[in-house]
Amino acid sequence: MDLPEEVIKKDFPGRGNGLVAAKNFPAYSEIFRKMPEVWVPDSDYRSRICANCLLFAAATGDSIQAGTVAKVFSCGKCRSTYYCSQECQLQDWKAYHKRECKILATLAPQVPPSTVILLMRILLIPGNKRQRFYSAMETLRSHIDDRRNTEDFETSVVMSKGAKEYSGTELTLETVVEMLCKIMTNSFSIPLPTYDIVGIMFDTSISLINHSCDPNAVIVFEKNVLMVRAVRPIRKGEEIYITYTDNTMPMPRRKKALRTQYFFDCQCTACCPASLRPDPRNDFLCPTCGTAFQPYSTNSHTGVQLYTDIQECSSCGYEFPDSPNVVYNIEHKIANTGLAEVFDIENDRMAREVLLKLKELYKLKTIPIYRSPFIEPMASLIPYCIKHADWNMAIGLLGIEYFMQDEVRSQLPEYAPVRLAHMMRFVVVLLYVILDGECSKTLPQYSIDFRECLWGLVVELERLIPTVYGENSAFEKHVREKFKHVMLKQMGPVLARMHMNSTLEKLGWYKEMDKIKTYAMDFLDRV
């Protein structure tokens, strides 16, 4: 394993190997960057992404959002691996594809799951390189014994059998299964700046980064280059942590997800009883005065959560009628809605159902809008609104996300990549609203100047992108180009230049955005 010189491998009791900083890193700085050792696009994106550089060949509808290449073409032999240029094709051919191409061609038109292709790529590594790679994999955790007791283990065995057979490896099935378990424990997904997950990657040094629900680092991608970036100042010798799970979930759900997927009980600063502190991700509210209270305490050694025995609101004295089961009952109501499991809105009926459930939950007044399970379902409704050109609802939901969820949620400082993705989506919707000539028809009673809002959001995005992706990233370039195009088209060159030289405050951007905020709050009351 070639460990970047900015980090040192260290063994930590209870969590195994981890990476520590070899020097001080200021907040927002890059810790290191590297190309992962192996990566594979996800099945859904295979024909829309360059398998080598991971540039996104966008359909017209997507093109506003993602960095674009003109188009991708498929490998003439297997017809299931796509590239944006011959150069990329050649690079991938030499690195991996020449050994897997025949196999994929035989399997066509079926394409194995991306995890199986990744496993095959590893099994097919030739000669000396293979020896080095396998010995770097040696110490990684597989959790194979934990996995044996899970429902999915049979599927893993079937996948391993497939990879063993296709690749013709001489390794035993048991070894291949263990390798797959290592991949499952140590691989990471590849997000675009828009937060679409387009692939899976595996790298023996990145795998060493441990988890915290209060991380000090984040992984982002610029094409096929991975960057580990500090989101807080990190001192020399301090361990580097990223987050493995949806970090917006409340503590019991995070713990459960980590236990099921990664087989450990999280004792980070956000989960540990000794350091348990107010955390908006966990908040419940007093239904009378709206004061937030912390519902959980935890015995993290056994992984058992204990609910705080709440009898009355410490602020207004409201006596909870269902004390001492207040928290349990709220949790029960959340579970009954099934909202926590909503990640995609598949059809109109589902959209209506989700809206109805959101409404019922909101009416209870005990769960804040910035907390799960409001976040995911609301975010999933946004693409649905875009698809149906329901701009009133889209702007209501985006306003809630921008003002009431992203700003309040802990762990989401303004430089969090997901916040940039949300801002980008806001920009896209405002663009549609303006370009469709829908401006005047959208929320006329609030007299919002959507051009002003769009302009301000783009300026904010431009300011924040370098903190997340570094200077001169493709994402920044893309936003700038898009922004210039819109500015020129919508305002004319003279006006556009005037805007560029003014501050957001002078432009009244905040005033216009405030109108969206007011609308979003009204929207909430009407949900």
Ligand SMILES: C[S@@+](CC[C@H](N)C(=O)[O-])C[C@H]1O[C@@H](n2cnc3c(N)ncnc32)[C@H](O)[C@@H]1O
């Ligand atoms: C991607 S690996 C990280 C490297 C790992 N520590 C190793 O030695 O191979 C993920 C595994 O590391 C362990 N791990 C990661 N973060 C942890 C944490 N905060 N506490 C305890 N174990 C952790 C878990 O066993 C998890 O399945």
